[in-house]
Amino acid sequence: MTVLVVGAGFSGAVYARTLAEAGYNVVVIDQRPHIGGNAYDHDDENGVRVHVYGPHLFHTRSAPVLEWIRRFGQFAPYEHKVRAKLPDGRMAPLPINLDTVNMVFGTNYETSAEVQAHLARVALDFPQPRNAAEHLYGTIGRELTDLFFRPYTRKMWQQELEDMAAAVVKRIPLRTDRVDTYFASEDTQLMPVDGYTALFAEILGHPGIEVRLGTRFERAMLKEFAFCFNAMPIDEYFDFELGDLPYRSIRFHHRSEPDGPPPPAPVVNFTDDGPFTRETWWDALPHHRRRQTGRRSVTTEEPCDYRDNGMERYYPVRTADGRYQTLYTAYRELAARETRMEFIGRCGTYQYLDMDQVINQSLAGARRWLAAQGSA
Ligand SMILES: Cc1cc2nc3c(=O)[nH]c(=O)nc-3n(C[C@H](O)[C@H](O)[C@H](O)COP(=O)(O)OP(=O)(O)OC[C@H]3O[C@@H](n4cnc5c(N)ncnc54)[C@H](O)[C@@H]3O)c2cc1C
Known part of the structure; x- marks a missing residue:
């Protein structure tokens, strides 16, 4: 059959x-x-491995999935990091952590308990959040929400946080310590070597x-x-x-430039009102520099409706x-x-x-x- x-x-x-x-x-x-x-x-013309449809970071808590996928290739441990570019150009850890809170509020917290107390003070009262805005306001307050989530959501989804399901933002972790990896430490995080x-x-x-x-x-x-x-x-x-059934899509703008100082993280998110959501510096990912050519590859992402991007359906x-x-x-x-x-x-x-x-x-x-x- x-x-x-x-x-x-x-x-x-x-x-x-x-x-x-x-x-x-x-x-x-x-x-x-x-x-x-x-x-x-x-592998592109700069000798760099590029994920053509945006950076793909493998992470899981499932032992059977790991066992299955490992049959087909070699994997190397890799802890992904992301920085958010603030309006004044500073690079804040993302997901929000203790250092992000200190950067935004000018505080000098040293402990998780201090950050938790701060967030409890700035959080608004939404015991039964009906949408993403209420969930975020009730968890991290107005300033962090409007800085890290409001313009990003607008350009990513072309919607206001008030129109979105809380489930969309609940996936994003919040840290009150100094851990600055993008995925939770309970996840096994790997990159396929080849x-x-x-x-x-x-x-x-x-x-x-x-x-x-x-x-x-x-x-x-x-x-x-x-x-x-x-x-x-x-x-x-x-x-x-x-x-x-509608989808959001992404236009990937690839560019090639001479090698330079390493970026603050392999992926940088933009918090501004411009059209771009994030930038990936491919050679900063492990096993992605394949040959020395003196040039590197960077991709900037511009979200759009899938009908404006050749029916490429992503989200x-x-x-x-x-x-x-x-x-x-x-x-x-x-x-x-x-x-x-x-x-x-x-x-x-x-x-x-x-x-x-x-x-x-x-x-x-x-x-x-x-x-x-x-x-x-
Ligand atoms: C920008 C972006 C970043 C992502 N980053 C991550 C990440 O970091 N970590 C992570 O775990 N996941 C990530 N994902 C999710 C990951 O891409 C999906 O989990 C995975 O690709 C889903 O596999 P799939 O087979 O369901 O769909 P797809 O990978 O989309 O495969 C479906 C295939 O079907 C083909 N197809 C569709 N219609 C037809 C047709 N009519 N005839 C013939 N072929 C057809 C398509 O061409 C496509 O190749 C990301 C997704 C996106 C969009």
């Missing part, structure tokens, strides 16, 4: 590998000319898997396959008959009233009628997922399907 997988990103690759190892023949198609989905990377594309080549390198790139899904394909796991946008599959939009999640639920009801198809991954299930979450969900989904076939 041959199975079709649409999408050679993490979701499709995990399904394809799991099914192939269970003895199925799998054809993976992707409309792009490369494997890896949004995690795709390549890059993500090489990792995907290993995952998809199974005799039961055939990869067809530059191939767009068409309904007529379905009759050749016993089943289809589909990572394409679910609304597009149904010809948008219930309406569009599903979450509003405080949950209207797009309601629309997605209606599409799921349509999808339930497709007996030989399951929607998978970020665009198939209309949710923002980190790489480890996609791997976890896809491993579970593939194993469930195999069990239902009696072949797990």
